[in-house]
Amino acid sequence: MEPWTSAKLRAFRRKLLAWFDRAKRDLPWRATRDPYRIWVSEVMLQQTTVAAVIPYFNRFLNSFPTVQALAAADEQTVLNHWQGLGYYRRARHLHAAAKSLVTDHAGELPDDPDVWAALPGVGRYILGAVLSQAFDRRLPIVEANTLRVLSRLFGSRLDPREGLGKAWVWQAAADVLPRKRVGDFNQAMMELGALVCTPVAPKCGACPVARECAANRLGLQAEIPPPTRKKELTTVRESALLIQRDGKVLLCQRPPTTERGAMLWEFPASVEVVGMTADLGPELLTVRHGVTRFKITLVGTEATWRSGEFASDFYPTGVWVTAVELADYPMSTPQGKLRTEWTKDSRQGRLW
Ligand code: SF4
Structure with missing residues (x-):
């Protein structure tokens, strides 16, 4: 892997953000910088597709429009709103975290990574996603889309899901961040993975950063990243x-x-x-x-x-x-x- 020059990095950020402004999907949680709405959307989007999440998100926000409303709800009502989304632990953690924010932080959702890191169900991804999108804090995110995009861009042959490869991809995600519009940039990386740099048959001909991409230059899109190891069922x-x-x-x-x-x-x-x-x-x-x-x-x-x-x-x-x-x-x-x-x-x- 060759290191990128700062000129290449600047061009990459500029092209990606310009593409995002043009091509981003109009999603209900994108119309806001409210940390509560962003947080709910990110928790729902873990393990679930955008199309499946939209009706749940709207219904959830209708019933629990604020962190106070969520904290005051009983658990059964919260689980009822989650019914069909699966991975119910997410809902229980979200509910417990809302209670903790109301009890210990006066219902504030602060621009403070230490507060967020201590909440149930908040890992490195959720923390980076919420704070970068709500407050433009310079924190990276890595999820299924970005790990694929980053591996291809830099031509990394490591498996980004574990060990050294995982450490590498988090570092790469931090290194590419701009100083401003961090939240948009993080979303743009995910959006590129969802719409253009897809797992199979990526649309390199329509990719805004094809010139910067190592996998495209070397014709290695199909081999990078290496396939997920099949889980024993x-x-x-x-x-x-x-x-x-x-x-x-x-x-x-x-x-x-x-x-x-x-x-x-x-x-x-x-x-x-x-x-x-x-x-x-x-x-x-x-x-x-x-x-x-x-x-x-x-x-x-x-x-x-x-x-x-x-x-x-x-x-x-x-x-x-x-x-x-x-x-x-x-x-x-x-x-x-x-x-x-x-x-x-x-x-x-x-x-x-
Ligand atoms: S050029 Fe192709 S492989 Fe590279 S980032 Fe764009 S879509 Fe992905």
């Missing part, structure tokens, strides 16, 4: 029992400490775990679903309550709810599919 087979009693169904809340779906509601895995007996009915639905490194097959089976009251060492809470009330409880996507199947009008006639 853990296959999980789960059951869910829809135990019915007097027109209601039993719903249980997962404990706060579980690796997946903490505090979400679900149909219990068995009658034993809720201290009941029931007559098993027909299989309702089999749902196949992937979450992080898990490949889940969830088999939902109907059952009719026979005896016992809710008592569980695993679930902290269990409630009997009607089909209408079911909609108020935040559930994981696969459990939500069982709910949808079960509450379909056509089934209601037969079951109840």
Whole structure:
């Protein structure tokens, strides 16, 4: 890798920002420098696409327009607004961080990296993204798009996702930052990765910084960065029992400490775990679903309550709810599919 001259660096920044001004997508969180709105958008955008985030972002901001409103909300309401976005830990961290800002910092979202670094769920990426966009603080960001763009620009063969390569890419992201318009520049790098410097078939012919790009010059776009190593998937087979009693169904809340779906509601895995007996009915639905490194097959089976009251060492809470009330409880996507199947009008006639 050749070091860049300062003239090349200046040209690069100028061209990238000019392109961003021309080509950037009109996204709801771009119309603001409010750190709260930027923060919410960045948390949602981790692991989720822009198109999927937009309706959630608008709905979330409608219900919780300020950090005070978010801090005052109960956790179930916050999780309900997150339902379908997945990775619910993000929502719980966001909520806890909002409470901490209100309690310890008078509801201010300050231009202070130390305050942000101490908040739950705020890593180096979120910190850099919020402070650079809201306050133009000169902090780098690295995420899936920028690590690809930087590796190609400089022709780095290292894997930017781990070890030495990760350290390199963070340093490169810091080195290319301009002195002004830092937030726009960080967004421009991500936007270039999303729209032009795509993982497969990057549009180098339409790229504003093609002249500066080492991978383009050397024809190495397809090899840089090296492909992500395939994660070992853990296959999980789960059951869910829809135990019915007097027109209601039993719903249980997962404990706060579980690796997946903490505090979400679900149909219990068995009658034993809720201290009941029931007559098993027909299989309702089999749902196949992937979450992080898990490949889940969830088999939902109907059952009719026979005896016992809710008592569980695993679930902290269990409630009997009607089909209408079911909609108020935040559930994981696969459990939500069982709910949808079960509450379909056509089934209601037969079951109840
Ligand atoms: S020239 Fe091609 S490889 Fe280089 S940054 Fe632009 S799109 Fe990416």
